[in-house]
Amino acid sequence: MSxxxxxxxxxxxxxxxxxxxxxxxxxxxxxxxxxxxVVRWCALRGIxxxxxxxxxxxxxxxxxxxxxxxxGLLENKISEFYERMKKEKVRLIFSGRIKExxxxxxxxxxxxxxxxxxxxxxxVNMALNYGGRAEIIDAVxxxxxGKLENIDEENFKDFxxxxxxxxxxxxxxxxxxxxxxxxLLWQSAYSELYFTDVYWPDFSEEELDKAIEDYKKRKRRFGxxx
Ligand code: FPP
Numbered sequence: 001m002s003x004x005x006x007x008x009x010x011x012x013x014x015x016x017x018x019x020x021x022x023x024x025x026x027x028x029x030x031x032x033x034x035x036x037x038v039v040r041w042c043a044l045r046g047i048x049x050x051x052x053x054x055x056x057x058x059x060x061x062x063x064x065x066x067x068x069x070x071x072g073l074l075e076n077k078i079s080e081f082y083e084r085m086k087k088e089k090v091r092l093i094f095s096g097r098i099k100e101x102x103x104x105x106x107x108x109x110x111x112x113x114x115x116x117x118x119x120x121x122x123x124v125n126m127a128l129n130y131g132g133r134a135e136i137i138d139a140v141x142x143x144x145x146g147k148l149e150n151i152d153e154e155n156f157k158d159f160x161x162x163x164x165x166x167x168x169x170x171x172x173x174x175x176x177x178x179x180x181x182x183x184l185l186w187q188s189a190y191s192e193l194y195f196t197d198v199y200w201p202d203f204s205e206e207e208l209d210k211a212i213e214d215y216k217k218r219k220r221r222f223g224x225x226x
Pocket of ligand 1: 074
């Protein structure tokens with residue numbers, strides 16, 4: 001069964017840190033490094049697309065220091081990540097209301113999208129200031145602004161943040177929570193869901209393989225009967 005896109009809800013960073021008597025942000029730091037490992041593991045398995053839920057439109061409700069830390073991670077670590085991943089031919093895409101975060105982050109996102117735009121071996125989609133409902137609303141706004149008619153399920157997709165990325169085959173959420181939390185609402189219509197109790201910083205290659213094994217056993221019928 002084909003598996004070309006895995007999307008990750010990286011949950012449990014705070015609890016992981018607390019369990020170790022560390023500040024919550026330490027969990028986010030570990031979590032950020034985990035993204036790089038997961039990208040490599042997916043690439044080795046021939047999975048071309050990965051999406052990571054890095055910051056949601058609801059995450060602004062967190063204490064300012066934590067918000068600044070998470071956004072700061074992007075700012076401070078992206079060049080490191082880029083240097084290490086260069087030879088892997090990673091293309092970076094950012095999805096979400098990026099402009100609303102501020103000029104600095106917006107410019108960084110655009111800079112790395114531009115720098116990596118010709119890479120096509122692995123596509124990493126970072127959901128940042130992302131909300132599934134916001135994405136649908138933003139698409140509707142574009143359609144209204146363009147006075148477009150004849151919208152159907154196929155072409156509606158063209159107005160979403162990353163129209164060229166296929167829908168996720170598999171969505172993995174860590175830390176035991178079993179919900180989508182406003183992630184990829186349009187794109188997840190037929191995604192298989194996998195939940196694991198491990199916290200995101202503890203997510204391992206073995207865990208990834210377990211999720212993939214489980215996925216392969218599922219029968220995706222997309223509403224049909226075969
Ligand atoms: C959920 O854990 C995690 C987040 C809200 C943030 C995820 C961010 C990273 C992994 C850092 C990478 C960031 C960028 C911008 C590249 P939680 O804090 O909800 O954990 P908890 O449920 O245990 O409190």
